[in-house]
Amino acid sequence: MSTIEPADTALPNHNNQKKIALINDFTGFGRCSVAVQLPVISQLGVQCCVLPTSVLSNHTGFPSYSFQDFTPYMREHIREWRKLGLRFRGICTGFLGSAEQIAVVSEFIDEFGGPDCIVMVDPVMGDEGHPYGTYTPEMCERMAELTAKADIITPNLTEACILTGV
Template identity: 50%
Template sequence: MNKRSVQRVAAIHDLSGFGRSSLSVVVPILSTMGIQVCSVPTAVLSTHTGGFEKYSFVDLTDYLPGFFEHWKRLKLDFDCIYTGFFGSSRQIGIISEFIDDFGNNPDTLVVVDPVLGDNGHLYSTMTVDMKEEMKKLVQKADIITPNFTEAAYLLDQPYDLNIKIKDLKRWLYELSQMGPEKVVITSAPACEDTKTTHVIAYNREDDRYWKVSCVYIPAHYPGTGDAFTSVLVGSLLQGDNLPIALDRGVQFITAAIRASYGASYPKREGVLLERVLGHLNMPFIISSYEIID
């Protein structure tokens, strides 16, 4: 891969015209962190699917092969391939081939955010076939970032908010055995403390488990998972290690939620990202990551 002054990410996500999610947050976050984003829209929606009904949905599966063929002719390469929402099960296979073609450099970081569902259920556009295809895709990732619901679906485990930390560690390990060296589970419940949620992670390279805790705020904002993983990707590309990247992601999302919670607007629009993007360029204070014994 040629050296370049600005790192380059192929961001394979949907594009929603209204609502802060997917490419609408991926692009500004990574750009603010000094990283070039090369967008691959997997679908175009009038709004995101979190809280909106009767939205327009255009599946771009048929356009992707020609899209990627042009990139091959241009001999493009990437420092990172970062996938999120898919429009169809067939699309996941096409993206798998894209990773084979463009991610064969050992220095290329492959990050899969296995977007499937939340709160114990699949999203309205997801199917069982897509879940099974996603299991195959995570095998090609260096890092995966499922939320708690998605981790349960990938492992065919029940969605149990009373899960113990020892069982969460087992989930992390089993997901890592599917292929990725690093596994991050967001929105992990803390059954011992209902006022706290966790981001937990496992790094197979050093066999360490990590946890970053955050105070639970009683509000749901679509797109926070996309924003968290984007900060994580940007942090790792800037040279941070996994626990620091986790910490930066959690601190940013916490700041975004706090900036949004007191404002009077529909929460389905997502966090007020515009108010906190500048935080990404402020000095970072390591504060909250822990090793899980």
């Protein structure tokens, strides 16, 4: 005799639609980050699943900004996605605000990446020849390690120089 699980306890399949995990910040002003990526990805017919890294009043290229680090909440979001059994066709990273956050993203790629998942790392580290004020030498080293896990990296000239030590 077989048992049938009640419908409310069965895990629905959330993987019928193509999904991209977008690991980036929410920036209030500055035409960047999730504010720009989300509508483009959605227009492509791909579900964009945002894993927030931080909330910024404006991007870090301005002389001052407000920065709230979401590292303490990232693992909680990942646990919930794991419970849902989510699978991603792509993982795209952007602004990462701490060395610990880079480690969380590295673990995420190890768990949710794979042969059917394209990983793109945008090493948002600096501009105009200088690292952003939020970046430390340790973060630069960790970012170089993270880019090694990517299928595609999109550094600007400053970031390419930082990553290569030039």
